[in-house]
Structures are given as C-alpha cells and as structure tokens.
Amino acid sequence: MILVLSQNDIEATTIEVTDWLDFYKADYIRMNGDDLLGRGAYQLGLDTSYLNIGTRTIALADIGVVWFRRWTSTDFSSYFQSPEQEDAQKDINEYLKKEYFATSKALFHVLKDKHWLTDVTFSTPEKFSLLQSARDCGMRIPETIICNNLSSLLTFERDYPNGVITKSISDVKSIRISGASYVPYTARISGKMQREETFHPILVQENIEKQFELRVFYLAGEMYAMAIFSQADSRTAQDFRRYNMDCPNRVVPYLLPEDIQNRLKELMDRAGLNCGSIDLIKSKNDDYFFLEINPVGQFGMVSHPCNYQLEKKVAQYLIEKDDEQ
Amino acid sequence: MENEKDKFKLYASCLLTKGALRSTICDVQREKFEFIPNILYEILTEHDGSTIEEVVGIYGEENKDTIMEYFDFLKKNDFLFLTDEPERFPQVSLSTPHSAHITNCIIDFDRNSPHDLASIVPQLDALNCKSIQVRYHYDATIDELESQLTAITNSKVMSCYLLLPYCNCYQARDYIRLLDIHQRIRHITLHSCPQDAVLKTDDESIGLRVSLTEKAIDPEKHCGDIGPEHFRINLRLFSESNTSNTCLSHKLSIDKEGYLKNCPSMPQQFGLFGHLSLKEAIEKEGFRDYWKIKKDDIDVCQDCEFRHMCTDCRAFRSSTENRYSKPLKCDYDPYTAKWGDRTKLKKSKPEQSEKIKTATN
Numbered sequence: 135m136i137l138v139l140s141q142n143d144i145e146a147t148t149i150e151v152t153d154w155l156d157f158y159k160a161d162y163i164r165m166n167g168d169d170l171l172g173r174g175a176y177q178l179g180l181d182t183s184y185l186n187i188g189t190r191t192i193a194l195a196d197i198g199v200v201w202f203r204r205w206t207s208t209d210f211s212s213y214f215q216s217p218e219q220e221d222a223q224k225d226i227n228e229y230l231k232k233e234y235f236a237t238s239k240a241l242f243h244v245l246k247d248k249h250w251l252t253d254v255t256f257s258t259p260e261k262f263s264l265l266q267s268a269r270d271c272g273m274r275i276p277e278t279i280i281c282n283n284l285s286s287l288l289t290f291e292r293d294y295p296n297g298v299i300t301k302s303i304s305d306v307k308s309i310r311i312s313g314a315s316y317v318p319y320t321a322r323i324s325g326k327m328q329r330e331e332t333f334h335p336i337l338v339q340e341n342i343e344k345q346f347e348l349r350v351f352y353l354a355g356e357m358y359a360m361a362i363f364s365q366a367d368s369r370t371a372q373d374f375r376r377y378n379m380d381c382p383n384r385v386v387p388y389l390l391p392e393d394i395q396n397r398l399k400e401l402m403d404r405a406g407l408n409c410g411s412i413d414l415i416k417s418k419n420d421d422y423f424f425l426e427i428n429p430v431g432q433f434g435m436v437s438h439p440c441n442y443q444l445e446k447k448v449a450q451y452l453i454e455k456d457d458e459q
Numbered sequence: 460m461e462n463e464k465d466k467f468k469l470y471a472s473c474l475l476t477k478g479a480l481r482s483t484i485c486d487v488q489r490e491k492f493e494f495i496p497n498i499l500y501e502i503l504t505e506h507d508g509s510t511i512e513e514v515v516g517i518y519g520e521e522n523k524d525t526i527m528e529y530f531d532f533l534k535k536n537d538f539l540f541l542t543d544e545p546e547r548f549p550q551v552s553l554s555t556p557h558s559a560h561i562t563n564c565i566i567d568f569d570r571n572s573p574h575d576l577a578s579i580v581p582q583l584d585a586l587n588c589k590s591i592q593v594r595y596h597y598d599a600t601i602d603e604l605e606s607q608l609t610a611i612t613n614s615k616v617m618s619c620y621l622l623l624p625y626c627n628c629y630q631a632r633d634y635i636r637l638l639d640i641h642q643r644i645r646h647i648t649l650h651s652c653p654q655d656a657v658l659k660t661d662d663e664s665i666g667l668r669v670s671l672t673e674k675a676i677d678p679e680k681h682c683g684d685i686g687p688e689h690f691r692i693n694l695r696l697f698s699e700s701n702t703s704n705t706c707l708s709h710k711l712s713i714d715k716e717g718y719l720k721n722c723p724s725m726p727q728q729f730g731l732f733g734h735l736s737l738k739e740a741i742e743k744e745g746f747r748d749y750w751k752i753k754k755d756d757i758d759v760c761q762d763c764e765f766r767h768m769c770t771d772c773r774a775f776r777s778s779t780e781n782r783y784s785k786p787l788k789c790d791y792d793p794y795t796a797k798w799g800d801r802t803k804l805k806k807s808k809p810e811q812s813e814k815i816k817t818a819t820n
Contacts (some may be wrong), residue, residue, distance in 0.1 A: 153558040156587055156615075361548070363540065365468075382488055384537065386471035389547045420543075439472065439488065441552045441694060 135196045136162035136452045137245070139254075147434050147445065151284030160456070163187055167206035170237055170389050178240050185244075198459030199247055199452050204250045204430060205238065225328050249455050251354075251448070256406035257429045261303060261337070264405060264427060271401045273394075273424040277340040277413075283332045288325035290338055295340045297322055299372060320373035345394040348388060348414040351433045351444055352402055354451060357395050358444060360436045361388040361416070387440040394422050402427075409448075411436070464543045465510045471551045474499055474697055478764025479793045484538055486769055487694040492768060493536060499529050508545035537546045553698040559587035561741060562709040565676060567723050569596040569715040574732045576610035579713065582737040588711070591616050594678040594723075595623035596715055601633050608641045618645045622678060623651030625671060631660035631815070634669050645666070650676040657816045671814035679714075683772030685789035686802050690768045700754050700767040707773055709751040711741060713807045714755050715795070721749050724774035749773050754781065759785040763793040 138156065140148040144278070150165070155162045165187045176186040185192045210231035216223040242254050263276050279290055280303060291298045301320040308317045323338065347362040363384040364370040370383050388397075397413060401424070411431030415423040437444035469475070472488040475495075482500035485492045495503075506514050511530055515523045533539040542548065550612055566576070576593070583591070591611070603622070611619055621644060638644055647669045652675060658665070674681075699705050712720045719727035719740040724788065729740045752773065754766035758781070763769070771786060778784035790799025 150558070153587060153589075157558040157560075352625060366537070384470045384472060384488065384540075387549050389549060391547075439551075439694065441554070441698065443552075443554075443556060446556060446558065 135192065135198060136160060136456050137192075137197045137200045137248075138162055138164040139200060139202050139205065139355075140164055140166055142166045143151055143207055143209040145204060146431065150434070150445035151201075151203075151449050151452075154446050155452070158449065159455055160449070160453050162452075163190060163192060165199070167204070167238065170234065171206075171208060178244055180244075182244050195243070196242065197248055198456035199249045199251065201429070201448070201452055202250060202254045202257060206234070208234075209310065210234070225259075225374045249459065251452060251455070252409045252429050253406055258305070259405055259407075259427060259429065261426065264401075265424070267404045268401050268424040271397045271404065273397050273401065274421050275424050276342050278337065280335050280337050282335045284325055284328050284330070287323075287328065287338060291325055294340045296336050296343050297324065299323060299341050300336050300338050301373075303335070304338045322372060327448045342415050343418040345416045345418055345420075348390075348412075348416060348422075349415060349436050350390065350412040351442070352398065352407070352410050352412055353444070353447060354408050355399055356447075357390055357398065358436060358440065358442045359388040359390050360385050360440050385435075385439045387442070398424075428431075464541045465512075465534075466508050466542055466545045467511060467539050468542055468545045468548050469503055469533075469539050470537075472694070474504060474551075474767070476764050476767050478766075478796075480796045481764055482769075483764045484536075484753040485692050485697055486536075486538065487692055487697055490692045491605045492690075492692055493531075493532075493538075494764070495529075500534060502526075502529070537693055553692065555699045555702055557694070557709055559589065559709065561586040561588040561711045561737070563590040564588050564710070565592045565594065565712040565723055567594045567596060567713065567715040568599070569629075572715050572717060573798045574713060574717045576607045578730070579737075580610040580614045586711075586737060586741070587615060589615055590618045590620075590623065592620040595621070596678065598624050598626045600626075601629060601637055603638055604802060605640055608644065611641070611643055617643055619643050620645055621647045622646075622676065623649060625649040625656060627653070627656065630667060631658040631662070631669075634658070635660065635662055635665055638665070638668055646670070646747060648672065648676075652814070657814050666815040669815065681774040682722075682724050683786060683788050685719045685770060685772065685786045685791075686798075687765075689770045690765065700769075702753060704749055704752045704771055704773065705754075706771045707752075711737060712786070721746070722774050731748050751783070757783050757785060760791065763791065765791070765793075 138148065138152060138155075152162065152164060172188075174186055174188055185194060185197075191262075210227045211224075212227070213221060213230055214226050216226070218303075246255075262280075265278060269275050270361060277290075277294070279286065281287055281290070287298075290449050299320055300323040302318050306318050308315045309440050310316075322341065323336075344365050347364055348361060353357040361384075364373075366383075370378060402408070402410065402412075405427065407427065407429055410427045410429040411433060412427050413423060413425040417423060433444050436442060465667050469484075470488075472486065474485045474487060475481050476485065477497060477500050481499070482497050483492045484495055488763050502514055502518075503707075506517065511526070515526055518526060530539070539541045561583065564579075566574075566579060568574075581625075604623075608619065619641070626649075634647060638647075645668065649669065649671050652671045652673055656671060658669065658671065696705060699708065707721050710721060712723045713732055714720055714728075716722040717732040719730050719732055719735075719737065720728050727745070729743045729746050754763075754769070754771065757771070758777075760766050760771070772788065773782065773786075775787040776782070776784045789798070790801050792799070
C-alpha cells in the first residue's frame, strides 16, 4: 500500500497524483498532517503495528512506500484561544505546536524503515551545508556570506561588480499585514543604502548575471528542467516568483548537459534526497550555478507548461516501489 | 561571447499552425495568437536553430529586408530568442494522457427522464470523471436541483455546470443559496429569460457563476457553434487537438431519454442507462471511434490556420454521410481566409446587456 502524506485543504499536486493512483487502481491511503489533531483516535508506540487514519486501520506491514508531499496547514497561533490571557495563549500555542511536531516525528519514526519518496528526515536541508555539498560535487555556486554588519557587507560587495543580493537564510515565511499576505523574495542590496552599523543577520550572495533561470524537477535520478526567461522583465529579474501575471515570463523545456546532470545526481544522493526541485542559474558566461533545493517544492509549475506529466511519473514511481516491497 | 548567441529559436510555448493561405503562431502561455505568412512558417520550421544570416543566404539578398522585417516582428512579440545552444531547447510534447476514462459527461433531463444523478454519479466516479454538465429541458425547481446535486457532494466530480430555463419565481438570493450549498457548481446558465429580467443582488461575485440569456436554448440543437468567440489558446487544447477530437474525446453523454451516447445531439446510442453500466457502454465497439478524429483528419479544417485553437462538432456536419466533413456551423473558408456573413453579423452585434445587477440601496 502507498501512504500519501499531505496537508488539509486543496493541494493540487496531491490531487493530480492521486487521480493517477486511482486510474491505475493502486492501493493507497492519504493522511494529512492535521489528522493527528483530529478526533480520530490513534496510538503510537515503538512496537506499533497498526495505524489509525480517519476511519481506517492500516497494518504497518502493508505499507510499501511513503510519499512525503506536505504536512500540516494548521495555524497554531490561534489553535488554543484564551482572549483574557494573551501571554498564556501565545506560550501555550508555541508549546502545543512543539508537542505536535514531536508527535509527527514519532509517527515518522514508526515509518522510518519504509521506502520514502522524499525522506522526511532530509526534507529541510540547511543552506550552507547544501552549498558546500554542491561545491564538493563540482557545481559552481555564487559566493555567499551571512553577516550582521555594514562593514562586512561593504567589503563583500566590493568584490562583485555585478552587485550582491540578499535572500532568506531559512525557508521563506509569509507575513500577514492587515489581512494581506507577503512573502520575502530575493532582492538586490547595497551597503550604501544601509544606515545601521549592525543588523539582524542576513544572507548576502554575489549577483550572477543570468541568461535564464532553471527549475529542475528531480525524480529518482531523472531530471526534468525548465528554463525561465526572467531577465527580460525588471520585475522578475532577481526572483521569478514575483510573477508578472499580465505578461508571464517565458518558460520552456530545457535539456541539461550530462555532466551537470551527473553532478546534481551526486548532490541529491549526498543530501539523502530522491525527489525535489533544484534551482539553477545559467549565467551570461555560460556557467551553471547551483542555488538551492526545495524537497517539497511545487512541481506543477514545471510539469504543466513543459507537459512533462510529472504527476503521472510520480504515481508510476510510487506504484513500482510499492510492488517491489 | 554575446555575439556567438545568434541562432534563433522559437520559444516552445509559441506553436505554429499552417493554413492554406496563411499560418498562425499560438502563444499558449500568453493566450494570444498572431498571423504569419506561410513563407515565415517554412523558415521557422525548416530553419529553426539557424542564424538569421543563414536564412538570408538561403532566400537571397533580394529578400533580406522582408526577412529582417519578419524577425523584427517575432522579436517584438517575444516569440523568439537567440541562443548558441538551440539543441538544448526541445519542443513541448503534445501527448495528452488522461488520468480518467471519461473526463466530462453531459446529462440531460426532461420531466419524464428515467435516470437520476444519484445512480449515475457513483458510476462516473469509477471512471474518474471530474466534470459534468447537467441540462434541464424543463423548468426544474431550485429544490429539485438542490436535492439532486447532493449526489456530487462527496464524489470525484469537482465541477458541475448547469443549463436550464429562466424562472421568474426565483431571486438572486435563491441561486446564491444553491451555489453556497453546492460549491462544486461552477456556473449556471439561465436561458429564455424575458428582455427585462434581471437578478438583483449585493453579491458581485454571483455574476461570475450565473448568467442570463434571452436566447431560447434547445440544448440538443443549440450546440456545435464554431467561430472566433469560441477560440481558446492554451497548451491543453492545442495538444489535445493534435492528437484527438477536442469535443468528443473522453466524453460520455446521457440524453433526456436515458440513452448513452457520445453526444446528446448525435443519433447513435450505445444502450439505455440502467440496462448496462457506463463502463460497459464506453467499452462497446464504436464508442471511441469519434474520439480519434482530430482536426488534421477533417475536411477543410485540416487546411485551417485556426484548427488548434478552435472547437469541433461531429454532430452537426456539412455532410451526414461523411464523418470527416467540416462542422456545419462554421462559415470560415481557409482557402480565401474569409468568414461568412453569419460570423460577420455576430461580430457587429453589440455585447449582450448585463443582466446581473448589483443592488443599490
């Protein structure tokens, strides 16, 4: 049986993949992270042999493969409500959130010997360690520092005539301001604009002059690349996620050179990942620069415009692995 | 370095269609198209990945100005880019696998129909069908709709489109309530409404989900219209159009008498609902024959530059004997690149008046 781990709400990629699982009459069950918060009774132990998911009871031994797609979508800040005691509400919710994630880890532990598509243990790689591994695998990477002071920033940017950029050190987090949601994006930065001598730590990276960006979906050694021509539009030149809806960036299928594919495969192996979205830049000097890996990134945005049928390929992979068990 | 990047390549999202007299570039990403001369079609298909100088070399210096004009036009529309590695930019595949045996189903009802949604929908689920259109040939009440559509609530049918006659006994709030209970209803079309009919509401979004038309629609006859107002430019349609019939492929219909068909307007039937399962019907010999008839197989359409942005109709054809004949309700002639009077007339008609009115206090 295939265990699909996803999140509540409509998650388009999960639906498209499970449509294929339905089509092939595969044996699967979907569990959402928030099921652990639901009313369905469950119990986990080191010798657990059954899992309760919704109204179903599944023998652990029957699960052949686990697809880790997403997990929770619960907003813990308002999970427990106590309007009279706001301090307590905040602390209690932080604690409940930690308890929830520890429970999730216990569940993942129970499943640890299964074959995973995106092993959850490696699903949040750290940026520096990935950059290090990428360089060790022979990929070029943009020079990168984390700093908290103006003098470091000014010294660093002096070396790069094309300027420097800053981006999130950890995963991006959306920030709500008056009901609207904002997501941090990659932006040009210059020490000349800063007034403070020291500031909250930021990641600063050499700006690479791009021909185009590449988003590569990686599935068990196969690579499906899409070139994103974000350079023509000043809005998207630093970060294609600042989508221009009126005139979207050109996105087309791309074939990566074999040596780059080999290096990326080695990098994914080292990172313990068999699936994920890899971001690259093809520079004006014809070099391929590695930027980052998002193990649970959206791949519909690569699959649909390039007609790669990735949802079908993921479903086929899961069925094949489940059959092998 | 820069000057080496001089081989031209159409973006893979800009797709060419050659017609008898002229060709089109379908920009499936930005959902628009432009006409190009057939000679430019030839340049872009036969010499894709060459340099512009090489093209001038082939067509002769005397044509250089025209060729340069062509490329200026392509650059201006952002259809093309220059690269030194054209071999790394493959075409988009035009294959269209479906994760469903049936992707869409039309279900007709009149007062005496023997079938009902409660027994149809579970069978559609088994075929992975996600979209249905339900057409009422009588003035079904909202209570009826509400109770019948509970069949889709926990089904795989994610979108439902309704067509029924207008009834002056209902206000906007009645439709809003229905749409609220059944969120999978994407759109309701109310036809045969009086000229002065309007739906007044505070809810501006209802206009996107309900539309009123004065036209009296007989669902079985009012179908198969072909014309620019039905053109859609996207990769899904373009690729499906290259491989199968864009109207009938993966479609199943149940007419008002309960007969299982490709389309309610077609005479052939494959059994009566209830006497055999939907799965058995679609596996019957002949059921999928029309699925494979693509635009490149159809008379006249195969020479039309619009064929991969257009719709098709096999129910109303210019020849009843020839299943490959041109759709009856199309009056475009790709050999002269001219539309007939019917389309010209439609174009000159003013837009229909807005019939959903936001109430002002």
